[in-house]
Amino acid sequence: MQNDIGQIEAAKNLTQYFVVLSFLGIPTYGLREISKNRNDKDALSKVYSELMVINFLSTAVFSLLYFVLIFAVPQYRQNILLYLISGISILLNFFNNTWFFEGVEEFKFTSLRNLLFKIVSFVLLIILVRSQEDYIWYLVITVFGTAGNYFINILYSRKNVRFILKGLDRNKHLHPILVLV
DSSP, X not given: OHHHHHHHHHHHHHHHHHXXXXXXXXXXXXXXXXXXXXXXXXXXHHHHHHHHHHHHHHHHHHHHHHHHHHHHXXXXXXXXXXHHHHHHXXXXXXXXXXXHHHHTTOHHHHHHHHHHHHHHHHHHHHHHOOSGGGHHHHXXXXXXXXXXXXXXXXXXXXXXXXXXXXXXOTHHHHHHHHHHO
16 A cells, blocks of 8 residues: 555656646736736736636646656556546646635635535545555545635636636736746
8 A cells, every 4th residue: 555655646746846837936926916906807807817828828738748758758657547647636727726816815715615625535535445456546536626626716716707818918927927937
């Protein structure tokens, strides 16, 4: 079992590097920009949309690099299922807008949502992970916790902002975001 957990943690660690890179500097920069614009719904929607588009593009690039890496390196191919499941965390970054809720100071929502998914994940671990052979379930449940948080965030953010594609100026954000990286 320890060997399986070690392999899972190795896959999760590699994945986390790509998640952090795909964030660019958006969590810190986005929090600041959302906070500055939180009283103007139109400006808030525009900044949110611009940053989500940048997030989408960076996540697509780093997801592609991750999947090329795990298929190109023989060591990763040996445990390809673990790396594929863990790699879903990178793809989920498409929906990561936690910085938005921090910027509009919706801490109660964030805390309750996070607590709910931790409880559900814990219950699923108790139910589904019963033996050494269930290590894949452990990884799936870990990814599920992240997925649930992000999907709820996206649904709930629609209460505060509209996602728009017209009239966006993504380039004005690139330099500050890259400085934060």
